[in-house]
Amino acid sequence: MTHPPLPRWLAPAALLTLFHLLPWLQWDGRQALLLDLGARRFDLFGLTLWPQDVGVVLGLLAVLATGLALFTHLLGRLWCGHACPQTLWGTAFAWVEGATRRLLPAAVEPLVRHLLWAAIALWTALTFVGLFTPVGDLLTRATHGALKGWELFWLLFYAVTTWGNAGFLRREVCRTLCPFARFQPLLQDVHTPRMLYLAPRGEPRGPRPAGLGGVQARGRGLLDATTAADYVFRAAHPTLSGSTARFAADRLGDCLDCGACVAACPLALDVRDGPQADCLACGACADACGNVQRKAGFGTSLIRYRRPHAQAGQPWRLLRPRTLILLGLLAALLLLGVWRLLG
Numbered sequence: 001m002t003h004p005p006l007p008r009w010l011a012p013a014a015l016l017t018l019f020h021l022l023p024w025l026q027w028d029g030r031q032a033l034l035l036d037l038g039a040r041r042f043d044l045f046g047l048t049l050w051p052q053d054v055g056v057v058l059g060l061l062a063v064l065a066t067g068l069a070l071f072t073h074l075l076g077r078l079w080c081g082h083a084c085p086q087t088l089w090g091t092a093f094a095w096v097e098g099a100t101r102r103l104l105p106a107a108v109e110p111l112v113r114h115l116l117w118a119a120i121a122l123w124t125a126l127t128f129v130g131l132f133t134p135v136g137d138l139l140t141r142a143t144h145g146a147l148k149g150w151e152l153f154w155l156l157f158y159a160v161t162t163w164g165n166a167g168f169l170r171r172e173v174c175r176t177l178c179p180f181a182r183f184q185p186l187l188q189d190v191h192t193p194r195m196l197y198l199a200p201r202g203e204p205r206g207p208r209p210a211g212l213g214g215v216q217a218r219g220r221g222l223l224d225a226t227t228a229a230d231y232v233f234r235a236a237h238p239t240l241s242g243s244t245a246r247f248a249a250d251r252l253g254d255c256l257d258c259g260a261c262v263a264a265c266p267l268a269l270d271v272r273d274g275p276q277a278d279c280l281a282c283g284a285c286a287d288a289c290g291n292v293q294r295k296a297g298f299g300t301s302l303i304r305y306r307r308p309h310a311q312a313g314q315p316w317r318l319l320r321p322r323t324l325i326l327l328g329l330l331a332a333l334l335l336l337g338v339w340r341l342l343g
């Protein structure tokens with residue numbers, strides 16, 4: 001499976017648009033999604049929940065959490081890499097930073113960047129607070145400078161949090177703060193896809209003279225898995241394995257050791273060293289390598305989103321112990337919900 005099958009900007013752009021539209025959607029003449037804590041009333045697209053329905057809210061949250069765990073177990077960290085708010089806003093802020101750095105002189109760039117970041121952070125905060133108080137009134141009060149009390153506090157709080165998380169902390173949140181990231185290894189097994197390097201084609205890595213064809217074109221073919229793993233280990237641990245061997249050009253694999261995959265990674269991971277626990281499955285490294293490989297005329301990316309078992313030529317199993325546990329938990333929660341609704 002190549003990754004991603006669609007342009008990488010598509011999911012973040014669609015989800016950010018959806019989030020900013022959410023409080024403006026109407027249902028039967030009311031705000032479709034309004035969690036009005038003051039009135040103790042939640043409106044969810046025509047469904048109205050009152051304080052006595054707190055069990056329904058907790059049940060919905062439990063179903064969503066279990067569904068996300070099952071999704072991650074089956075498909076890997078696609079949520080982290082393409083849909084988590086930290087990724088969405090981090091990507092948007094990084095895009096603004098890239099554009100201002102490219103287009104503006106260094107003297108004014110930081111000021112313009114921070115103004116743009118502040119504008120996005122304030123609009124995000126207004127949209128978020130607009131899920132808890134009627135958004136039209138909120139916008140009117142905000143534009144007339146009439147916000148006060150808790151409303152003003154929460155607006156500024158979420159704006160500063162967005163600005164700090166997306167502008168400065170970015171992937172540090174994923175690496176060190178997010179509890180879901182720490183929980184991932186418990187959900188994954190050898191059938192869960194992750195970003196993998198095709199070492200039998202890529203190794204041994206290294207620069208080479210111009211015009212040297214790829215391993216298929218010049219008939220070297222793929223290495224066996226043990227030899228490829230040995231080269232990977234030597235490259236990843238030069239202090240343990242001693243000085244790196246030099247290879248004749250015709251023995252080289254397709255990895256040019258250009259470093260484009262590491263440079264593209266928001267966490268500066270080198271996925272060639274093996275599966276990375278911190279990897280968000282964002283696909284930036286696979287895209288970067290794909291560009292390098294196509295330009296070199298070698299073929300497709302050396303980095304793919306694959307199941308480790310499939311990479312090792314083993315058959316895929318849909319139902320594994322963790323799949324059954326998560327499916328059972330989800331089914332139990334849904335049955336409990338149906339029982340409460342009918343009871």
Ligand code: SF4
Binds near residue numbers: 195268
């Ligand atoms: S290694 Fe880095 S760039 Fe590649 S998918 Fe993981 S987080 Fe993204």
Ligand code: SF4
Binds near residue numbers: 256258259260261292
């Ligand atoms: S981008 Fe591809 S060719 Fe370049 S170092 Fe990474 S794996 Fe090797």
